[in-house]
Amino acid sequence: MTILVTIYIIVSAFLAFFLVLPFLTVFGSLFSSEKSIKDEKAIGDAYKAYDYGCIITAYKNADIAKPLVQSLLNQPYNNFHVYLVADECDVSAWNLEDKQFTLLNPNPPLRLKAKSIIHAMDSYVRPHEYTIIFDADNLAHPKFLEEINKYVNNGHRSVQGQRTAKNLDTVYACADATGEFYKNYIDRYAPYMIGSSAVISGSGMAVETELYRAYLNSPEIEQGKELWKKMLQEDKILQNFLLQKNEKISYAWNAIVYDEKVVSGDQVETQRTRWLFSYFQNLPNSSGHLLKGLFTFNFNRFFFGLVTMSPPMFITLLGAMFLTVIGFFLSPITAFCLAGAIAIFAGNILLTLYLSKAPKQIWSALWSMPMFVGKQVTALFRMGNPNKNFKASEHTRTVSIEDVLKNEGKN
Numbered sequence: 001m002t003i004l005v006t007i008y009i010i011v012s013a014f015l016a017f018f019l020v021l022p023f024l025t026v027f028g029s030l031f032s033s034e035k036s037i038k039d040e041k042a043i044g045d046a047y048k049a050y051d052y053g054c055i056i057t058a059y060k061n062a063d064i065a066k067p068l069v070q071s072l073l074n075q076p077y078n079n080f081h082v083y084l085v086a087d088e089c090d091v092s093a094w095n096l097e098d099k100q101f102t103l104l105n106p107n108p109p110l111r112l113k114a115k116s117i118i119h120a121m122d123s124y125v126r127p128h129e130y131t132i133i134f135d136a137d138n139l140a141h142p143k144f145l146e147e148i149n150k151y152v153n154n155g156h157r158s159v160q161g162q163r164t165a166k167n168l169d170t171v172y173a174c175a176d177a178t179g180e181f182y183k184n185y186i187d188r189y190a191p192y193m194i195g196s197s198a199v200i201s202g203s204g205m206a207v208e209t210e211l212y213r214a215y216l217n218s219p220e221i222e223q224g225k226e227l228w229k230k231m232l233q234e235d236k237i238l239q240n241f242l243l244q245k246n247e248k249i250s251y252a253w254n255a256i257v258y259d260e261k262v263v264s265g266d267q268v269e270t271q272r273t274r275w276l277f278s279y280f281q282n283l284p285n286s287s288g289h290l291l292k293g294l295f296t297f298n299f300n301r302f303f304f305g306l307v308t309m310s311p312p313m314f315i316t317l318l319g320a321m322f323l324t325v326i327g328f329f330l331s332p333i334t335a336f337c338l339a340g341a342i343a344i345f346a347g348n349i350l351l352t353l354y355l356s357k358a359p360k361q362i363w364s365a366l367w368s369m370p371m372f373v374g375k376q377v378t379a380l381f382r383m384g385n386p387n388k389n390f391k392a393s394e395h396t397r398t399v400s401i402e403d404v405l406k407n408e409g410k411n
Contacts, residue, residue: 008330015320016341018310022186023348029190050152052080053128057116058136062089065136071401073098077145085116114221114234131212135203139166139258139401147255148206156250158242161204166258166404173261174365175372185352187307188251196303197249202235204257215241233278240285243301258404272379314373
């Protein structure tokens with residue numbers, strides 16, 4: 001019994017730590033001396049309009065990317081070129097022509113995001129200084145490039161924009177967006193503000209082109225070309241590569257990219273199965289960052305490792321709730337402490353939504369979170385066969401940036 005109680009206390013302490021850590025991170029960011037560039041004054045004569053290569057990767061559905069292409073071509077910032085890689089797509093009906101736009105339709109099909117990006121970079125019309133990656137379902141805020149350029153002018157070689165929902169039309173979409181609001185603050189903005197790196201979202205990030213080419217030539221990407229769906233997600237490979245190069249990934253709060261959120265339970269399972277598999281795949285890298293940072297006194301790598309090895313929210317929360325119940329029979333004091341950690345964790349979610357100025361649809365849909373969590377639990381048991389269960393997310397919300405901004409104004 002003594003051994004059982006000891007194990008219970010150790011596991012409870014582990015979960016309690018990761019329940020309280022997000023609150024401590026937010027609290028630290030509120031009093032951080034780190035200056036967010038969104039609050040800085042104009043750079044003046046030293047300001048440079050950097051040249052950006054904007055790559056959009058589409059798979060089997062290029063039409064979903066038309067609003068994104070338009071949102072980029074209409075940017076007031078004008079030193080950029082857009083490349084749409086329409087992989088295994090029918091582009092016969094495409095009639096969009098612009099001197100700042102190139103449509104690529106590779107043959108044979110590439111069927112891998114990293115290969116599409118390499119294909120686009122090999123087709124650059126000129127040597128762009130920075131490369132920005134978008135998913136086909138994204139939309140770029142009119143000031144996206146202008147905001148990214150502020151960070152680049154301040155010496156940042158890798159910048160993650162703020163990805164947020166373009167659709168809040170179902171309870172699943174609202175629940176998905178709730179998670180992103182929380183993660184944007186906990187995994188990106190707050191760590192950046194206290195001196196660490198933002199976790200990469202997967203799209204809406206700008207990286208110095210030569211640095212990005214070095215990442216694409218890394219052994220992990222070469223290996224991934226052969227692993228197919230068992231490949232570690234490209235965004236995780238990229239962030240690991242950047243941290244190993246002692247780069248700090250900055251977070252551009254006002255560089256907004258709109259992203260399509262899941263609209264059904266089946267989409268939740270499809271998406272989360274891939275994400276969960278990649279989280280467990282990445283644990284050796286996360287622990288490596290933590291240990292390397294600890295032994296070299298590198299706070300950036302140490303804290304980034306801590307953030308990326310934090311268990312998925314639903315695993316931490318459900319595990320803590322289960323241990324709290326059985327703890328009243330094993331160690332009541334530990335159970336009460338764990339219950340307190342759960343309360344802090346829940347309160348911190350509401351705090352981050354408030355600080356992020358989440359729209360009213362998010363607050364109204366909080367009741368749906370248990371249903372969303374249930375689908376993630378189901379996804380956890382579908383990780384065993386990646387090649388069978390991992391499927392590309394289907395995107396259907398074809399809306400313009402003007403429509404999204406109009407809806408934001410109503411809210």
